[in-house]
Amino acid sequence: MITNNMKLNEIVKAYPRAVDIFNDFHIDYCCGGNDLLEDALKQRSIDSKSFIDVLNKKLEKQENIPASSEILDVDRLMEMEVPELIDYIMDTHHGKERTLLSEIDVLVNRVLLAHYTHHQDQLVPLHGLFSDLKKELEEHFAKEEKLVFPYMKQNYNEKSDAGYVKELEEEHDAAGNLIKEITACTNDFTVPDGGCPSYHLLFQKLHELIKDIYNHIFTENSLLFPKYEGGR
Ligand SMILES: [Fe+2]
Ligand SMILES: [Fe+2]
Structure with a gap:
């Protein structure tokens, strides 16, 4: 479960599929990997509660779908x-x-x-x-x-x-x-x-x-x- 006080790089390590969603919202998980999700969302004026709810739901849905070769292993x-x-x-x-x-x-x-x-x-x-x-x-x-x-x-x-x-x-x-x-x-x-x-x-x-x-x-x-x- 992703929470707003996790670092972006911790999230990607635990949930590599989050990369696609971060890319869509221009959340910089590579150079800004040490930033907290909460701060990254604030910077982009994104409401953290609804974003994290959607993110968790999307990742939960994808859990049983086999990963494509594009997803970081x-x-x-x-x-x-x-x-x-x-x-x-x-x-x-x-x-x-x-x-x-x-x-x-x-x-x-x-x-x-x-x-x-x-x-x-x-x-x-x-x-x-x-x-x-x-x-x-x-x-x-x-x-x-x-x-x-x-x-x-x-x-x-x-x-x-x-x-x-x-x-x-x-x-x-x-x-x-x-x-x-x-x-x-x-x-x-x-x-x-x-x-x-x-x-x-x-x-x-x-x-x-x-x-x-x-x-x-x-x-x-x-x-x-x-x-x-x-x-x-
Ligand atoms: Fe390199
Ligand atoms: Fe390099």
Whole structure:
């Protein structure tokens, strides 16, 4: 049973299906995972009692429905040791997001060109925000894969801290802020009237990327880092 004094990351650990509902209401369970549900709802001017009632009822109804592959398998991830969890993050999230970033890179340029005349107010800022996100993520993945993750794999049982967790969390916050701007800029991934199939595909892939990044950041901030720090 979810209550308003639970932290967002505790809720997702216990009820991974809550992610869909949090995404629908723009409740940030990844970078803001340590916030209390009550505070997150207050911030978005959502009535906490009715929201929590609906949330509990929805989750109760879904209990016996088998989980789809899109739902975080938190129990399995929590059982993994640090090296195994790192490999999982690289194989799934880094791989999928690299593919999506390069597909969206082509699409965003194509749509900018095709719809510049009527939709420049949306597409020019979107083009800039996506370029910033792509740059930040590519550099962040390189830092994790070449520097921090090898360090964590070797040192998770040692009493040492190179300050990497704080650095990565700050980079996650920066990506999270860009994602919020992209979500607002696209009107929550709503294609304007007259948008061509490429416009639809662009928004669909952007949405897919962003949902994956949320799960990715949650897995690092709320599962990997506490596990790494708990081992020290
Ligand atoms: Fe990562
Ligand atoms: Fe990361």
